[in-house]
Amino acid sequence: MYLGFDCSTQSLTAVIIDAETGAIAYQTSINFEADLPQYQTRHGFVRGTEPDEFFSNPLMWIEALDLLFAQMQEEGAPLSSVRVISGAAQQHGTVYLNHNFKRALEQLSPNIPLTEQFSDVFTRPVSPIWLDASTHLACGEIAHSIGGHRKAAFRTGSSVTPRFSAAQIRKHARQFPEHWDETETVHLVSSFMASILAGKSVAIDYGDGAGMNLMHIKKLEWDKKMAAITADNTLDRLPKLAPTYEICGTISPYFSEKYGINSNAKCTHWTGDNPASLVGMGVVRPGTWVVSLGTSYTLFSAITSPFPDPHGYGHIFGNPLGDYMTLSCFKNGALSCVTLKNRLNISWGQFEKDLLTPRTLDSQVTLPFYETEITPLASAVDQSDTTPSSHVDGQFLNMRLHCQWHGETPETIVVTGGISVSDGICQTLANVFQRPVQRLKTSSSASLGAAMVAAFADGIDIDSLIEDFCTPLEGSTIEPDPSMEHIYQVLGEKFTDKIYKHLME
Ligand code: XUL
DSSP states (O other): OEEEEEEOSSEEEEEEEETTTTEEEEEEEEEHHHHOGGGOOBTTBEEOSSTTOEEEOHHHHHHHHHHHHHHHHHTTOOGGGOOEEEEEEOSSOEEEEOTHHHHHHHTOOTTSOHHHHTTTOBSSSSEEOTTOOOOHHHHHHHHHHHTOHHHHHHHHSSOOOTTSHHHHHHHHHHHOHHHHHHOOEEEEHHHHHHHHHHTSOOOEEHHHHGGGTOEETTTTEEOHHHHHHHSTTHHHHSOOEEOTTSEEEEOOHHHHHHHOOOTTOEEEEEEEHHHHHHHHTTOOSSSOEEEEESSSEEEEEEESSOOOOTTSOOEEEEOTTSSEEEEEEESSSHHHHHHHHHHHTOOHHHHHHHHTSOOOTTOOOOOOOSSOEETTEEOOOOOTTOOHHHHHHHHHHHHHHHOGGGOSOOSOEEEESGGGGOHHHHHHHHHHHTSOEEEBSOSOHHHHHHHHHHHHHTTOOHHHHHHHHOOBOTTOOBOOOTTHHHHHHHHHHHHHHHHHHHHHO
């Protein structure tokens, strides 16, 4: 049995897979907003005092870990049979830790809740998360010092990006130099959570490490120049880098003694939710696109050698099983659909019905930016005239416009993420790209991918894992409507005009 976690923006999920029977043995989730109301989050995060500041409390993630293990034990999850554990987390978020962190990890007592034992390890009570776009000043300074965004992209796989760790670290170190001085280690959400499980401070993996603007994308080492530009002594504060599937330790006795998980269970490094989804969708080799329809929308694929997006919006990350992946991320994803549905005061059924209505050459398209968008960098737009179809058309036309750098559109697009259950959403995606859209059996691709990484680390063949766990959901493939091809060509032009006008304003 192999256990995979996903610590995403809104929830912490666990999946246990049985590699012998090829079945998912157990799955459960903790929702941050509903199950941990004391952190007062909306969808798992809080807003800062400045616009575009978004934070989460790292104690919330570890409290969720205790809650999740308690739930797994209570529900009889096969914890004692788990051989290897891996995990994924929302990308880019940074956790700032002092010298107490390593001691606290070593001395964990099963009789005291995790939150109490980690109460004095943080030099910053909150972690900036991927939604945070408040670092434009820091981005400009870093880009200027390295010789421009393109140089940064050739070195690190991405132009200097507001939500990435380097800009976040620079902003923080400038704003609170005394807190930065006290910081001994900066972890990503992924490596922070992996450290808690392994009971020691572990490495950052190449998948998530590439989302920091601090890792040299070809050498897979910290980029000393980028680190030096970021803030004083950044390099000293970064953990090592390592392959995702490398075993980094044995489960901390805290979890085996308290929750009965196999005390010999090995831990691998954790990765980002998108790299883990690549594995969970069975797309570990080039030739297929994945569209993940979660809090953010992402489009990604496996590649063998890194090539940066010439427009500077896309990213190259490490593939958790080796080589690389491309990724474009759209901030106004599923949450903006929820906001629209609530504003229109309609049911999901009505929302869906509108999406399934055929478009005409006169259909309205709107810029789907409820919040500042990151692909492209665009300010929020008034949404008073928006309808479900104008919004979702806008989302996928924007995706089509900004994903040309991924290469030719493949034969099939596979989808994952909460909102991928919607036929209306998938039909719109199929019509805009004129490709069949395929759904897999699981919509929790990041935690499943993490469990598959754990199995891979134990020597299980990846192709047999893909065959067992990444099967398409029978009868769920949505074919494009060919009569919509021309219409979406015209609507696409309308959309492109609109977006360029908005960007010029
Ligand atoms: C990717 C990104 C988001 C988060 C969401 O670059 O920022 O997809 O990983 O959890």
